[in-house]
Amino acid sequence: MLKHVKSSVFLALIMLLVLAFPTATWAHSKLETSTPAADAKLTENVKEVSLSFNENIDENLSTIKIKNEQGEAVEVSEVNVTENNMVGTLAAPLPTGSYTVEWKIVGGDGHPVDGTYNFEVDAPEAETVPETPAETPADNEETPADTGNAQEETAPADDNTADNTDQKTDQNQQEEKSSTNEESPGSGTIVWIIIIVVVAFVASYFGIKASRKKK
Template sequence: MLKHVKTSVLLTLGLLLILVFPTATWAHSKLETSTPAADSKLKESVQEVSLSFNENIDENLSTLKIKNAQGESVEVAEVKVTQNTMLGTLAAPLPSGSYTVEWKIVGGDGHPVDGTYAFEVDAPEAEATPETPAGTEETPADTANTQDEATLADNTAADNSAADNTDQTAGQDQQADNTSAPEQSAGSGSIVWIVVIVIVAFVAGYFGIRASRKKK
């Protein structure tokens, strides 16, 4: 009889302990907070995902994955565990769309626990860089063409100047030749007249001398 009473008392105490301390009896690690939060809709791009649990988690046995609406994995550059927090840094900011976070941890009690939650990104698209208006800025090719045209114009001007100088020199030479020609003609005419006068004087003197001799 006494033995049965002791057994009943022990069973009652055990049930009371289970009811008073249920967490210590069968609770495992669980997710407490997350950033981005579950079912949230963000208006800006996401670069990191942070999960916090109710107890410290194993750094080597805890994993984090992120998938898009098509079920494709998003590249996570680094997963860092610090006590009860797991931080995943993405390789690139998430564009607009729906995403699912899949986590798996091992808590202090050694039991593996996993879970998932979803969030949505509705970030504005990056504005395209405005194009430079035509004619505002010259491209290197346009600059090169402009320089070539300027060089060609300079060369053409130099050639024209040289041609003008050549023509001017030729004109001056021709003018000098034309000027010297009359002078040479005038000189030649003067010599002819001198020779004629000398001959006439000689002939006149000759006949004058003969006439004077005959009279004697």
């Protein structure tokens, strides 16, 4: 009987201790909300991850990491802790893919607590500005009017060339005729001189011969 009483008193004391110090017994810091939320599927750019806990956390001992589906760490440029909130700012918006958030904190009770959760991103495609072509093929093609003007411009040049050629031909012909005319009188004069010399030689020959016969 006495043993049963002692056991009941001991159990009652344990229950009183548990009820008197519930926080010290099992209430550690825990994650209450997150942005992006666990298992979320986002179709917008994600530039930061924000976590909220049920109590203030130590800013010097609390960390946050983000990894892609290949297990590679995503660069977190800055981590800010304010009371029970921790915000990790990303160096660049997350591309499409699956990501894991790994957090580790130290709460008011001094106990370290950590956890993980996943989310997915289907990032919108960046808009591309169409490039304006520097020059279109139509700009290089000559219009019929332009072609006609070009032909009209080249035609006088051809006519002038033909006229110049004709003038040169006429000049050459005239020079040839004049040279022929100049040579003709000279040639005739020489022939007559030769004939006169021959006649004079023959006459003198026969005259000398006749004079010898008379003697």
